[in-house]
Amino acid sequence: MSVDLDKYFARIGWDGERAPTPATLRSLQHAHLLAVPFENIDVVVGTVPSLDVGDLEAKIVRGGRGGYCFEHNTLFAAVLERLGFGVARHTGRVRIGARPGEIRPRTHLVLAVRVPGTDGPRLLVDVGFGSVDALLEPLPMIPGLTRDGRGRRHRLVLEEPEETDGPVPVWVLQVRSGDGWRELVSFTLDPAPAPDINLANWYVATHPRSPFRRLFVQRTLPAGHLALDGTRLTRTAHDGTVTVEEVDGERGVREVLEAEFGIVPPPGVRPRRED
Template sequence: MWSGEELDLDAYLARIGYETERDGELASDLRTLTALHRAHIRAFPFENLDVALGRRVPLDLKNLQAKLVERRRGGYCYEQNSLFAAVLERIGFSVTGRGARNRSRGAALPPVTHALLVVTIDDEQWLADVGFGWQGPLEPVPLRDGSHVEQSGWTFGIGVEAEGIHVLRSLRPQGWTDLYAFSPQTLYPGDFTVMNHYSSSHPESRFLGQVVAQRPGADVRRALVRDRLSTMRKDGVTEERIVTVDELIATLAGDFGIELDDEERTGLERMHPMGP
């Protein structure tokens, strides 16, 4: 389903810094899923830079490996969760796709544009999502009503609403905040392709025409949108500052670990609100 047989697993493990002698042999169990999820989050930043530059965003495994693994770039949800699904499938996990409505930006009812994964281990389902950006979980979350898990000081939970809708929530100092909601309907790679087309080309997509880079660190979470860099800590304190055009490339490299070529650097500096 996810082209796991085409994956260069050794190259992926090297990219995320996973060593079987140190971190454990790979198996289709919760320990492996948790370790890979954390390592993937650490290694790959969430970013939309190809969309911002007006490029195609292919989701076939060959292109995903070339971009994320070989070129040491990041990607957004369709790219990251498609690659992660191939990894899990290659190891022997049962993994399926889901589509979610983002609730993190207020009360509006957005379309279903977020892609995530559900992994089944010993008849129990786990939400696995390495592509939600700075607000996302560091580890899998048990997909059952009322569950909540603490992950390095960040707490996530699952609620179930009418029609079997699952909601991923994050505990903040002010209380629980909904991140996104999704139905139990299984999605396939072709569905990810359709959602990816909207997010990478539709005029109303928030990914067009602006730089987005995010990282859900264990201690500090960071998000860069256009020229505004936000930092969120475990106590809920959020700080913001403006990133100038002269700081943009260094910020993408230093805070998000994004490696760019000269053409990409020039293109991103040109779209900065302050101009080159």
């Protein structure tokens, strides 16, 4: 099943030119991020999210929900392919919070996009990272190139291949933080077929030590960022000012999800999943 473009564009409030151009890609990525929150509610209530495009359309487009990286980027890839972009899917390792030398499993999905009819480099696109440091615009896949995008500065660097990743180089997405660079995610350009993506999705949703077993919701705002981690609500303004407040219990969490994130959650949503 292919995604219904009319319904998707209505969901994200986008009415641009439906042509596979750099401008279309850039505006689509930003519109998606502003409209669709990052959330793991299905995992919290004990469900493995489906990556079937029809199911994603029902949940995110018609149901007004969000999702996590596999859902966001699977849906966005389907939209881009309908428009004529070339899209390759690659799995990556989240490096935020990793210990030096720690090799995490491939639990993230990124997209490498080609604009037809151009000789430019592939573009890294990721609408499923969710954090305050996430990419808001496509990033040319040129090692060392620094790109400012809507107030955030990113670059890609190449590392020598690690034994775990085989003979191919490792790309690392970094964000400018203070006087230095902070690593967000690493990935290689070997293809990630659907069975591998589905396996990673199942692992993230079911593993006892998965960080997504607790409620984690994020939203990109026109002038900032909003994050709900359990019962902790963090607001980050465009100037970097951060305010934190505690949400009062399950009822308070549901109210915040509806009022702040635009999500009407299903029954059984608790700040932390109970086993």
